[in-house]
Amino acid sequence: MKMTTRIAFDNMRYHKSRNILIGIALILTTLLLFVVPTVGRGMIKLQYAVTDRLYPAWHALYRNVDEETVGELAAHHDISRYGLRGDAGDMNLDKASVAMLYVDEAGLELYKMTLAEGDIPRQEDEIVVSQGILKELGQQGDIDDTITVPYQIYRGGGLDYTQQKEFRICGFFEDSETNLEKHVYTALVSEAFLRNEIPEDEITYRFLLQIADEDNPTITEIEDRIKSIAGQFGIPEDDININDDYLAANYVDPVTVPVIILIMGIIVLAGVITIYSIYYVSMNQRIQEFGRMKAIGATRRQIRQIVLREGLCIAAFTVPAGLLAGTLISRAVMKVFVSFDSPKDSLYSETMRAVFEEGEVSLWCWRVYLLAATVTLCTVYFSLVRPMHVAAKVSEVEAMRMQNAGRKQKSRRKGYEFLTIARLTRRNLTENKKKSAVTILAMAVTGVFLMVVATVLSCADPRESANSSILGQYEISPVEELGNKEHPEREWQEIQKDNPLNEALKQQIEALPGVEKVDVFSKARIAGGTFEEEDGEALNGIPPEYAEELEKGITKGKVTYEELRSGDKVIIDSSLLRGHPKLDVGDKLNLTIRDGERSFEKEVEVAAIGSYRFGLTGYNWLIMAKEAVDRMSGYNSSEAFHVYADKEYDPELEKALADIVDASGRIQMRTWQEEFDEWNTVMPVMAGACYAFLGILAVISVMNLINTMVNSVHVRKKELGMMQAIGMSDSQLMKMLQLEGLFYTAGTLVISVGGGSLLGYPVFLYARENSLMEIRNYHYPAVAACAVSVVLLLLQIILAVGIARSVRKNSLIERIRFSE
């Protein structure tokens, strides 16, 4: 072993107690550095796996593709996989809809359709059905049994007359809940059947495809390729259907990675500050040691190496320990995350749990181990840069001669006329001003961070978030979709013409027991001018009941509700500024209003900028009086019914409303309870995760407090023994140590709680401005502040007791004789 390494190793053992503290800090740092990316990666992979399981795997499908084009497409180098689906016809049934499709094997895989039993149809008279279909047909059967099916074939652009045919069952699908509930099914027929029934020149396919992704394309690139291939074969854009859900879940997630990097950065910072401060505090004590080494011939480089290698020796023990602990903990953390249900999408959470339990996603990856280890080693290095420099700079003569080398001391100082324990304590602390400051600041950084996060978390109240995201208890709105070729009736222009939110529906709802009132919001779709690029921007017509909230929410400019009635002025919600940062009060906007088939120009002035809850804006950021918006349309522009009930949750009323919604088929409902449940499920998980993370950070920085206090007693062992010899009692010693600890605690608390509270407010404002977690109101994180204070105080008391006890372990004589 090299001499420097040997010395470093011996040093590590010699300064055991301090190195144990550094070791603990390093274990925890490694642990966090491993758990955060592992869980982050695990959650992403889990989401991919769930989406993979829930959504079909094709990237896109082209409709109406003839056989010749199929052949050409299949040979395209950008397409890595393809499958075919041909629609033969529908079964003719009263209450159910059963599509009869031919899908080739690749197509079945891309659709993720699997047979519960049997095989796919190959002969002309073979069919795959489900128990649900048999029930709808009123027949029974098993594999190889024959059933009679009435059906209509697609011919000449429509469904032909009903025919009957005997089919032999060759396989079964499992029915899903949706199948049974909506009476919508799929039956598989053979290619032979398709060709037999439909004239050759009329057969068209849906061509399902996956784009070759060896070069890790982004979603946009994949979409461009899909469109470009379609262009090459003359497939019109209307005939392209892109599987957005699948693509979004499988290709590059833009936010997660930076967030993980940011969190890791914070961990590294906490680690560096703590370890540096531990070294800093005990450096003076070791100056002599390095001075001696230099005196006997160690070079600067060797001294630097000794300091660095001592740190690396500790890392050699602690990094594997941290990784091991991280390996065990990350699975537990994932399990907690997965165990929470999303009330809005229980299928998703269930699938997620299933995927996790089946172990489909492997959590641990050697790259993350390597990453955590490397980053921890970098943390050690960064923390040691300055101590290495200081140690190498020590002058041998000075270090050998003076007890307190490396520290300038005043030779005279005014003192107290008489001394008390408190004054003694003050003397010691002011004597070590820099050390005290480094310790307090190092701890306070974590404290401030904790308080800021606690502020955000305490502002995110599930009840308030729910109140903010919905007005009243129920929101009923038309089912609206932009640009869905399959459902042109869901375009706003079409909805307007026959708006399901009509007076009759309003009266029907108002008549329901428990309903207090129904507030109607309107909208007018706009395009052109400033909003040329955007789809779906709209003027939001708000009824006079909300005049006060509107005026109160104004952050810039001034306008009354009365003025908004004219239709020439708008308030814009601050969220709009994110897309249009240049918009300001006084600007004139040229809007193209779309009303049914007609559209017209209108100029409006931005009278004010405000900040409003989502419930109020409904994501329509240009706000006007309802009557002004209504005037612009020849149709019914009602966009939403906000239903206020006498109870927050009334199952009977909800059922009644749900029945109305189901019966209509054209409207949808959101409920306050759903929103509340959603937040109520999300918040504890998020808060728990944040606090657990911050808790570990706090423990890392507490190592620092322990070191400072232990060190301050260690270097003064003789001094303290001395004071005891001349009559300081044990209880006085205890009191002095408590006071010193109290000073650190008080300093840390003042900066953490004070600074954290002050800094928390602007962060709250930012969160509100950007609608993070639907935060609307400021709540001081009193619980967190109390918890931080109590924990710190307790810790310090325990520490002081422990230290005093360890001091007393040595006899007074030993302490008086003690020298390093």
Add this chain to the structure above:
Amino acid sequence: MKTDSSKILVVDDLVKYYGAGENLVRAVDHSSLQIERGAFTAIVGRSGSGKSTLLHLIGGLDRPDEGKVWIEGKDIFSLKDDRLAQFRRKKIGFIFQDFNLIPSLNVWENIVLPLGLDNRRVKREDVREVLEKIGLADKAETMPNALSGGQKQRTAIARALAARPAIILADEPTGNLDSQTEMEVMSLMKSCVTDFGQTLVMITHDEAIAQMADRVIEIADGKVVSD
């Protein structure tokens, strides 16, 4: 045992052993002695003779295996630790070989420290008088690191004197000083005994220094061999 009120210190059959078996060290082995009020006594002995241990026991810094120590008629080992500490700061002044000043306190503060620990108000004039006496009147605000060895030891003497203890115990007080300073410090100590009517017990291995005392007790192998 009844104590004589003229004897400020009575040591009776004191025993302190360290280690066991072959490594047993009889640091103090059945030693007894008595010291009069106002006397300057030197305890001499070679290095390892047990004189330091004896002094520590007398000062209540350590507890004996057997035997008793009375100071002003008080059996000091009957006191609990905290009580003993209080007794020490009231009745005993210490002077150590390596001064043991508190580095973060200036000269004045070092001197008044035992008073402060005892919650006694400082009589400014008394402290000034002591400072004058030791010749550090102009160094009251000086920090220990700016003092010479002799000045440090004089400060330590002042500290021992300030609380006006019943007895001052000095452990090789001149061991770290050059010969000229040594004489200065010794004469200072001696004059303090006279001027302030203090009782002083000093240990040393230096026969010449010991000769300045009123009485010399010799210790060897933990036992009093001559008086």
